[in-house]
Amino acid sequence: DVKVTQSSRYLVKRTGEKVFLECVQDMDHENMFWYRQDPGLGLRLIYFSYDVKMKEKGDIPEGYSVSREKKERFSLILESASTNQTSMYLCASSSHGTGNEKLFFGSGTQLSVL
Amino acid sequence: DQQVKQNSPSLSVQEGRISILNCDYTNSMFDYFLWYKKYPAEGPTFLISISSIKDKNEDGRFTVFLNKSAKHLSLHIVPSQPGDSAVYFCAAGQGGSEKLVFGKGMKLTVNP
Numbered sequence: 001d002v003k004v005t006q007s008s009r010y011l012v013k014r015t016g017e018k019v020f021l022e023c024v025q026d027m028d029h030e031n032m033f034w035y036r037q038d039p040g041l042g043l044r045l046i047y048f049s050y051d052v053k054m055k056e057k058g059d060i061p062e063g064y065s066v067s068r069e070k071k072e073r074f075s076l077i078l079e080s081a082s083t084n085q086t087s088m089y090l091c092a093s094s095s096h097g098t099g100n101e102k103l104f105f106g107s108g109t110q111l112s113v114l
Numbered sequence: 115d116q117q118v119k120q121n122s123p124s125l126s127v128q129e130g131r132i133s134i135l136n137c138d139y140t141n142s143m144f145d146y147f148l149w150y151k152k153y154p155a156e157g158p159t160f161l162i163s164i165s166s167i168k169d170k171n172e173d174g175r176f177t178v179f180l181n182k183s184a185k186h187l188s189l190h191i192v193p194s195q196p197g198d199s200a201v202y203f204c205a206a207g208q209g210g211s212e213k214l215v216f217g218k219g220m221k222l223t224v225n226p
Contacts, residue, residue, distance in 0.1 A: 033213075050212050090157055096212070
């Protein structure tokens with residue numbers, strides 16, 4: 001089974017702090033994604049990467065950056081955390097394919113910014 | 115502009131009855147669709163998918179129906195069980211794109 005591991009289940013940070021969320025997958029997937037989930041808004045894509053050192057903006061990239069130095073690891077960075085970034089953050093991975101790409105999700109990181 | 119819409123935020127059904135979850139989409143370029151289930155404090159897990167070349171896909175108690183002309187799909191769960199209580203997300207994708215577009219989710223509660 002695919003395993004997507006997020007380094008923290010819960011994080012509490014202060015406004016203005018730099019925050020790193022780490023994600024590792026063990027299935028040699030090319031694609032990795034960061035989503036956030038908020039009540040009433042569903043899952044919104046922040047950034048994704050389809051190869052090492054490649055990244056593309058999703059629907060809500062403002063206030064975030066990402067890093068993918070190794071194929072198995074995809075990091076989400078909050079340069080200066082703000083209270084409106086309090087959310088559930090979900091990492092996912094998938095393999096390149098011809099269709100029906102299936103995402104495999106980690107368990108999520110609940111981030112609270114105070 | 116929301117491309118994938120789940121217009122009902124919640125649904126409550128009795129154990130043993132049918133649950134029908136609906137999803138509408140606006141982008142006619144989408145050619146595959148997926149349903150994910152999410153329990154609290156866990157990541158979403160894949161449930162079932164359907165390609166646009168089909169109008170039905172079945173997997174045990176779960177069946178997804180696709181009506182391309184109406185840009186509508188639905189997930190049927192028969193019979194519903196209390197363990198099915200979760201948030202269900204509809205998602206759509208387009209061949210050649212690595213991204214999925216998700217709906218806002220719908221909370222299903224199955225009462226014993």
